Amino acid sequence: MGYSRYDLESPYSQFCYVCSGVGCEQKKSEDLYRNIKNEVRNRGIGASVQVVRTGCFGLCEKGPIVKMLPEETVYIDVKPEDAAELVERHLVKSEIVTRLQLKDTARRPHLEVKNDRGHYQKQVRIVLRNCGKIDPENIDEYIAREGYGALDKALFEMTPEQIIEELKLSGLRGRGGAGWPTWLKWNFGRKAAAAAGTAYVVCNADEGDPGAYMDRSTLEGDPHSVLEAMTIAAYTIGATQGYIYIRAEYPLAIKRLETAMKQARDYGLLGENILESGFSFDIEIRLGAGAFVCGEETALIASIEGERGTPKPRPPFPTDSGVWGMPTVINNAETWANIPVVILRGGKWFARIGTENSKGTKVFALTGKVNNTGLVEVPMGTTLREIIYDVGGGMQEGKAFKAVQTGGPSGGVITAGHLDTPIDFDNLAKLGSMMGSGGMIVLAEDDCIVDVTKFYLEFSVEESCGKCAPCRIGTRKMFNILDRFTKGTARPDDLWNLEVIADATKKASLCGLGQSAPNPILSTLQYFRHEYLAHIDDETCPAGVCKDLMKYSIDAEKCIGCTVCARKCPVACIDGKSKELHVIDQERCIKCGACVAACKFDAVLIA
Amino acid sequence: MARKSREDLRLHRERVRTKLKEDDNNADLIQVLVGMGTSGIAAGAPGVKAALIEQCKLHGIENVRLRQVGSLGLDFAEPVIEIRMANMPDTIYGPMTAELVPDIIEKHMLDRELVGRYVQHRPAPDMMED
Known part of the structure; x- marks a missing residue:
């Protein structure tokens, strides 16, 4: 409901948010906060205006950031000396201080949404639309937010051809990594199914990339969206049975999926005669034992059949010969979560988000040396810089950015020189990395x-x-x-x-x-x-990570012979008498760094 | 929990939507959304939830409804809660601890005052309201 339940009867009629994220604090947001508080007090409006420090707002490069509620006016680059003007004009006279206001001129048209009051949020949440909004174990909360409305529309108002046409219009591509157009996959599956007489639908939730967890979060936060999408696909290609292949390491996602499936069956949204349409479809969960290769579709199919999870050469592709040798449409959990929105809002609506050949959004698991780690969903075409500095709150401890690893063990790195490249399937491939499932590990100068x-x-x-x-x-x-x-x-x-x-x-x-x-x-x-x-060549590790390449020695100028390092050394490899220069025996040194931490005179050198 | 026809589903949607809207507009109801994804739970959300239940009782607040929700994606601030009540902006707090709960209840719920430092910003507008 946004802020609509907020009215002027509160003890405070206005709130002033001052960002105290790491980025803003470096730019004196603490002084700004104190100045604003003083100005508010001096003007006697302290009883109606509350000034608070908040967590990181994003947009760290434009900090310090101040946001005024209830108007949600956002001010950027606010200096401590701007406090008086801001308080006097905005809070007392109710004027906008245009000089400092965040303008949305640089905003891309695809980010426009009606409720977008702030003009600052870089994220657009389609896949994660219900995550953090609804109780994933309560089907009614999903239904209230248009849940199963897409299934209703597909079953009663659309032919399978129309559904595929809508998907084609949307430009949706598989989010599992390779980026294969979803409509094409469904179309192949549908044609093959017509000949074979039966077909299967599979959700690939065997998310195995280190540092990637978008499928887990989607299934934990909004399991029904995947069930609904799979049912729509089953109707489209003519399948009656579906499988969700999920790793056993995701117990919470499995539990919520099971709950969701039971509720959907009780409501007649899954199983026999769905919504009394005459169409029947049911889903089984298959647990993976955690083998990474089972995320590969042919290995996944083998595993569903109870065989050892090893891949087969393609072709034949699963759309021709998949589960039990029948045509099978496999999509990744994130792809599935997009489908209900594409059906409900239409392919055109979806296609206005993103870049020319990569439509919609992508969920990234942002981890590593960035301040705001977490799941972010941004339109395709968002730059790495925006993700790391605006959404991610910048680098931890102000360290220098080195690279971002994307695509996990199948991907590569993107360097500082490419921070402004719009991220989509094609651009990442051009840079020698790949979208992969969406893990994004930020590396800093001290990562080797x-x-x-x-x-x-x-x-x-x-x-x-x-x-x-x-x-x-x-x-x-x-x-x-x-x-x-x-x-x-x-x-x-x-x-x-x-x-x-x-x-x-x-x-x-x-x-x-x-x-x-x-x-x-x-x-x-x-x-x-x-x-x-x-x-x-130099036998050194520039980042100082590879221990075997490091050499500890003691600076003869700085060492006063206090013996502290020798006493702290766990392997007793430092020799030296009191008040004399100490020496590290390189043969015995295990490079633990205890001497560096112990020395008060910075006399231990690392090379 | 009967099986539904197309018509039933639509009627049911209207019913639950109206009910949820009533809750949202109910000036006497405080809703607390607790992020209970794996990251929230790992960071201590169950303890925060238990503390919320206990402390609300201790403070004699009965008109509160705790709801579990999935993750908002703000992993750096987990455990995350969101408080929605009349006369206050919908507010996301994190990282939450059980120790912080009395403060949140006394200041935010009773005195209608934000608890600074722990306020987090909403990551994205809600597309379902678009």
Whole structure:
């Protein structure tokens, strides 16, 4: 209901929000807050205006930010000395201080919504429209917010052809990673199903990328949207049975899905004769045991059938031969959550959001060295800079931005030079990364690129199913080489070896897991080759992460011989008499850093 | 919980929508939405919810309704709650702790005063109201 229940009978008739996020605090928002409070008190309006410090507002580059309620006027770049003018004009005289007001000239038209009073929110929530709004275990709250309205419309007012046409208009592409047009998939499935006589619908919720959790959050916060969408797809292609393949590590999502399915069946929205339309469809949950490869659709199908989760060569594609050899439409949970909106609002409505070839929004799991970690949903075409600095509240502790890892173990890095690239399927691919499922890990100056890459390769080694040699052996070989880099034992030809193996693994692997496993290497070699070289040629880790490459020594000028470091050293590798220079025995040093922390004279050097 | 026809579903939607709207417009009702996604729960939402129930009782506030909702996506501020009541702006608070609950109840619910520092901003407009 927004702020509509807010009226002037409150003890306070106005609220003044002063952002005290990290970014704004660095720009003296604390002084600004005190000045505003003083001005309010001096003018005798303290009883009707409450001034509060708030959490990060976003828009950190334009901080400090002040927001006035109930008008929701947003002021930017407000300096402590602006306090008097702001209080006098806005709060006393009820004027807008246009000089400081946030103007929405730079705002893209696709962000326009009627209730958008603030003109500052970069996020548009379609997939997450109900998350945080409704009780996911109460079907009535979903129904109240247009829930199952799309199913109603599809079943009674639309033919399957019209539904596919609407999807085509919307430009919706699969959110699982590859970005395949959804309408095309449904259309293939529908044609194949007509010939085969039966078909299946599958929700891929086997979300396995490290740091990605958009499917989990969607299913936990709004399970009915996925059920409704799957039922619409079943009606479109002529399926009577659906499966939700979800990993067992998501117990809460599973529980809420089960509750939702039971409620939907009770209401006749799932099962026999849905809404008395004569159409029947039901869904079963299949639990994955956590193998990453089961997110690959052919492996997922094998796992649903009770077989070992290993991929098969395509074609045939699942739309021709999927579950039990029948035509199968598989979409990712986030894609499903878009469908009811596309049907209800129409493809045209949906297609006005986003870029030319990537329509709608994308949910990203923003993690790493950014202040406001969390799930963000932004229109396609939003730049990385906007996501990190406006939505994400900027870098933690003011550290320098190094790169963003997107697409998990199949993706790559985007560097500072590309912060202003509009993010969509095509642009990310051009940069050598990929949308993937939407994990976005922000790396700072103190993250070692080689070490991060090694982490992803370790993941791929563990998750390789072992069926094909290029992936099974290639990922292991690449990991070993990266391991040598981080341990200071890399050989001069290792960089060359790494590139050759990466290329071979990419070309020869059977499925997407192996084909994309070298991506983190190829992408980081493209942008951070110098960091790899530093590990071999200079035997140093520029970020100071790879311990084996670090060397601790004691500065002869600064050391006063207080013996503190020698006493703190857990392996007793520091020698020296009282009031004499101490020396670290490099052979025995385990590089734990205890001496650095203990020394009061900054005499321990790290190189 | 009977099976529904198309007509039934539409009537039912109107009924629940009206009911929820009445709750929203009910000047005597305080609604507290508690973010109970995995991130909220991991950060301590169940403890906050329990403290809210206990402290409301202690303060003699009976017209409060606690609702569990999914995650708003503000993971850095979890556990997150939202308070919706008459004469106050809908307010998101986080990171919440059980210790903070009495403050929220006394200041926000009783004195109708925001509890600074913990106020978070809404990440996006509600497209369903568009």
